[in-house]
Amino acid sequence: MPRNKVAWRRPVFVILILASLALLTVSFREAESGPVHAIQDAGAGLLSPLQSWGAEIAEPFQDGYQWLKTLWSAHQRAQKLEEELQALQGEAIKLEEQAEENQRLRALLDLHPDKGIYPEGTEFTSARVIGKSPTRWQAWVQIDKGSVDGIRVGSPVVGATPTAGESLAGKGLVGKVVSVTEHTAQVQLITDAESAVAAKIQGSRAEGIVEGSVSGDLIMDYVDRDIAVDPKLVIVTSGYGGVYPADIPIGIVASVGEEDVNIYKEIEVQPFVDFRVLEEVMVLILPVETPTTGAVTSTTTTSTTTTITLGSAGR
Amino acid sequence: MGRKQLIAIGKAALLVVIAVALQVLVVSRVSVLGVTADLFLIFTVVVAISLGSMHGAVFGFLAGVVADIAFVETLGLRSLIYVLSGYFVGMIVRRFGTVNLWGVFLIAGGASFVAQFLYGLAQYAMGPQAGFFTIVGTQILPETVLDALVTMPVYLLLVRLRVIPAPRVDTGTAGSGAR
Numbered sequence: 001m002p003r004n005k006v007a008w009r010r011p012v013f014v015i016l017i018l019a020s021l022a023l024l025t026v027s028f029r030e031a032e033s034g035p036v037h038a039i040q041d042a043g044a045g046l047l048s049p050l051q052s053w054g055a056e057i058a059e060p061f062q063d064g065y066q067w068l069k070t071l072w073s074a075h076q077r078a079q080k081l082e083e084e085l086q087a088l089q090g091e092a093i094k095l096e097e098q099a100e101e102n103q104r105l106r107a108l109l110d111l112h113p114d115k116g117i118y119p120e121g122t123e124f125t126s127a128r129v130i131g132k133s134p135t136r137w138q139a140w141v142q143i144d145k146g147s148v149d150g151i152r153v154g155s156p157v158v159g160a161t162p163t164a165g166e167s168l169a170g171k172g173l174v175g176k177v178v179s180v181t182e183h184t185a186q187v188q189l190i191t192d193a194e195s196a197v198a199a200k201i202q203g204s205r206a207e208g209i210v211e212g213s214v215s216g217d218l219i220m221d222y223v224d225r226d227i228a229v230d231p232k233l234v235i236v237t238s239g240y241g242g243v244y245p246a247d248i249p250i251g252i253v254a255s256v257g258e259e260d261v262n263i264y265k266e267i268e269v270q271p272f273v274d275f276r277v278l279e280e281v282m283v284l285i286l287p288v289e290t291p292t293t294g295a296v297t298s299t300t301t302t303s304t305t306t307t308i309t310l311g312s313a314g315r
Numbered sequence: 316m317g318r319k320q321l322i323a324i325g326k327a328a329l330l331v332v333i334a335v336a337l338q339v340l341v342v343s344r345v346s347v348l349g350v351t352a353d354l355f356l357i358f359t360v361v362v363a364i365s366l367g368s369m370h371g372a373v374f375g376f377l378a379g380v381v382a383d384i385a386f387v388e389t390l391g392l393r394s395l396i397y398v399l400s401g402y403f404v405g406m407i408v409r410r411f412g413t414v415n416l417w418g419v420f421l422i423a424g425g426a427s428f429v430a431q432f433l434y435g436l437a438q439y440a441m442g443p444q445a446g447f448f449t450i451v452g453t454q455i456l457p458e459t460v461l462d463a464l465v466t467m468p469v470y471l472l473l474v475r476l477r478v479i480p481a482p483r484v485d486t487g488t489a490g491s492g493a494r
Contacts, residue, residue: 009369016376016398023380023391036390043384047339054340062344134343134351134386135431136454137438137445142387179387186387194442214445215453216349276346 041181048184051130052144059279066277118245121287125149129279130184136214139192140175143281146183150285153177156244157187159281161274172249172272173197173237174281185283189275190250191216198240199250201267203233210235210250210269218251220267227265229256235269245286323370326478327362331377334358335385348457352465353427355382355393359401360426361470364414365479368405375401389441396433400426419470424463431455 026036127149131142145151159174175189190197191212199210199220208223220235233253239246251271258265338354345351355378363371379394386393404426408414414422435450473479 012369013372013398013402016372017395020376020379020391020395020398024389024395025391027390040384040387040390043381044387047335047385050336050339054344057340058344131339132343134353135434135458136349136450137435140387193445215449 045181045183048130048142048144048181051142052128055128055130055144055279062277062279118284119286122245123150123285125151125283125285127151127185127281127283129281136216137193139189139195139212139216139275140178141187141189141278141281143185143187143283144183145283146185147180148182151177151180151185151283152285153180154243155185155286156248156284157281158248158284159273159278161277161279172251173244174273174275174278176243177283187281187283190271191218191275197244197250198238199235200238201229201233201235201253204229206265207238207240208264208267218269218271220253220269221264223265223267225258225263225265229253229265229267231255235267245284327370327374327377330358330362330374330473330478331381334378335381338382339385347461350454350458350461352461353382353430353458354465354469355379356397356400356427356430357423357462357466357469359397360404360423360466361419361473362479363401363404364408364419364422364470365474365481366405367409368402371401371405372398373401375399392434392437396430399433400430416467416471420463420467423466424459427462428455428459431458 023036026034027040030036125145127143127145129141130144133140143157155177157174157176158172160171173190175187175192175195177185178188179186188195189212190210193212193214195212197210198207200207201220201223204227206223206227206229208220210218210220212218223229231253235250235253237244237246237248237250249272251269254268254270256265256267334354342352342354359371359375359378362374375397376394379392379397380390382388382393382397383390404422407422411418432455435445435455439445474481
């Protein structure tokens, strides 16, 4: 028997290598609706309840850890916030005046006053994060809502992390849905190396592309060197490209780099969302444009999921 | 099919199920230095150390397919890497004839390093661009150490619970320093 084992070792090894290569080839060449993808989707569907269960079990431990962490940094943050409050109070008065001016200008442009930053008819579906990418090569999360909840490939995703508080910090763009099964969806984070988001910098009006990287850094590229960009300015989506609506906060300018050989500035972005502790997200189900008339219609969801259609409190 | 083979298949299936459950429920939620341990690879290495290259390769194939499904990745990539890992770990153990706990640590670390390097090459070829030293420093080295550290207790536990036997190689000179 041992002799047979040794004799079989190499053929079995070769067969397994060929089987793996065959799977790999079929996986690449086959359409998304093919049988191998269907088997993979079915397998992922079977695992999703386990992942949801895991997320539920882990939640109290993660919350406890977060609570301790927050307590630790609360004192330092309180001092820092006190100083910032003084500065912000002055800013608030200025902003109030600007808001009034803005309102007048919007009325002039005949913009819908209740539109908020998302297109009219946008629906929101909240989802729980049930899985995360296992390596740094990709940055994605898996959520517990899928096609039956109205989620489509390309749907933008926003989120808030525990550092959010009442300020803008902690709330912002998370990414977009890249694949959907019946009850789950995979969300490519903006920190993914393959992600590119058209963005602009508030205050300087500079425009560029916010790109992720394998190291997890977020970089805004293609910003003209002639435009002055100061640290701490807020970066939002520009709305170009048709994936993300305009004005979704992404992060702030952390540092501005310029190289002699590069015709663009390279801006390091500190995202608002802390992707390490992302637990829940909000998927934006944008209205579908009908090709014949170009009219915008709101999507409907078929499940029992609570969806909120954007109204006056659109933000 | 004999009773022994059925038991072996049952044990392999049980190990895959345990790997999936632990990976999904626990390990994927515990990140150390930004990386998580890869239990599928760790179990493949443990099986290969204990039962040899053929069992290691077969288990690696099964674990790889399940890992590709669990991680929603291109089917076949991890199975290819785990088959190679399982086969060569088994060959190395057979060549040395014996393995102690430090040997397990080194073999697991080496297997993890090579597996991640191959995975990284495949990823690099498929799309994401990354600096070599960035990816070595932030992904490959931390996970190599983490996988090697996690392999030791997993190996000890599985041997102690008699899910897998202590290494027994074809030369007949093998012993285990793990106990």
